Amino acid sequence: MTRWGMVLDLARCIGCNACTVACKIENGTPPDHYWARVYTEETGTFPDVQTTYVPALCNHCADAPCVTVCPTGASHQRDDGIVLVDQDKCIGCRACMTACPYAARFFLRKGVLETGYHGERTAFEDAKWELFTEGTVTKCTFCAHRVDEGLEPACVITCPTDARIFGDLDDPESAPSTLIRERNGQQPLADLGTNPSVYYVEGR
């Protein structure tokens, strides 16, 4: 059985946000919807301060709380572990947004799709936004449409430093499994028991 997952290498991420932009282009996400994003973590006290860039996306948890709380079955999990939202079933109750510990879900408010980014919709927005429905919740799909064709997610192929490593977590020899094993990969907020399919590895 395949379980798609990703390792995010914090030692490699330079905070360029190329993944954020690649995701926007690939999925044509509406304004304020950042499925792939890079957080800035600032630690220390002046003058001894440090910035770490923390890429983030939906963790496609094995025990996804968003799937459990969804009253309609719109939030569902495929056999390969990818968690998706069926825009035709979502009623916009946003229970999944409060249940998700990773702020990985976005509500598509009414009117957002009318004007687009620049006051009127572009041809690109016309084409991409057919997939979105106002009043529903959206989230990262792990680029399921690409994965189904044997490709890697857009954020992964775009990353100039190879900070995002995608592969099958059930395959012990896959690139992410090896990285997790060799560099002690950690799941975010692991104590919540959601068993994310995204791992972080720190500096070497």
Place this chain on the structure above:
Amino acid sequence: MVEQSIPTRRLMIGGHQFLIGYQQQQEWAWLITTAFFLGGVGGGLFVISFFSDFKLGALIGILAVAVGKTTAHLLYLGKPLRFLRAVVRWQTSWISRGIIGMAAFGLLGAVYVAPYIHISFVPNGVAHAFGIAALPFAFLMMFYDGFVLKASKGIRFWDSYLMPVLLLCYATLGGITVTLALEVLANEATTKRLEWAEIALLVVNLALIGIVVFSARVRGAASELAARLLRQERLGRVFLLAIAVGFGCTLVLAAVSVATHNAATMTVAALTDLFGHFFVLFAILRVGIHAPIRPLPLRGVRSEAAV
């Protein structure tokens, strides 16, 4: 640690700031508070009125749920016309279970009160049987929203079995205070036991609130921060006002009404209790805080919640 405030927004693209930090939930506010409030009070009112054989109270309880709670939910939903889809995942979702309960409660309860509003399509005995059948669903209305909160793993302050217990106690208290007020307004004799139960429940609820707030630390830093917000800043003021009015004023007024059986006092006691109930719920919803995806000590975090 660099000082951060609550809520932190996301990212520095298009005016957003994506900083690792604690994030106050922004989705559930007035309408969900209203829905939870009306569901709890409506269910409680029906249960208490049923056992007091007070049909007016039962009728208002049904209306609070079937009209008030349902309307609040429909206004909130992004796709209200798909409302009925929400019944399909009852195996895992408390929202599904709640909606099934709302429908069953509304239908069964309506048959129970039908003779009271002179709609006699069933004999009184059968109507009473429908009332008994409606009771478990009314009971469900009193606490299921607590399980909706409990199921929100992302918000540790809510992720506690104290939530359904608290909402059940609040719903019972609301049911009692409104039943007493309605009985007085309808010139019916009030039940002495209910008057004492009101005072006892006020004390129990205050203790429960204290336990919820002071046990928050056990559930992690985000939960501790939520409890801190309930004592500080604007949300803190809302919460303290709700406690002062909902418990302080209601307790004094309830004690006076036990002694005097004054209709006005009993009505005002119900109103102050409902005011406290609503704003305590509102504050609890608004202090829902998501933990950062990487550990961030609370030291240096400035507590400022958006109301």
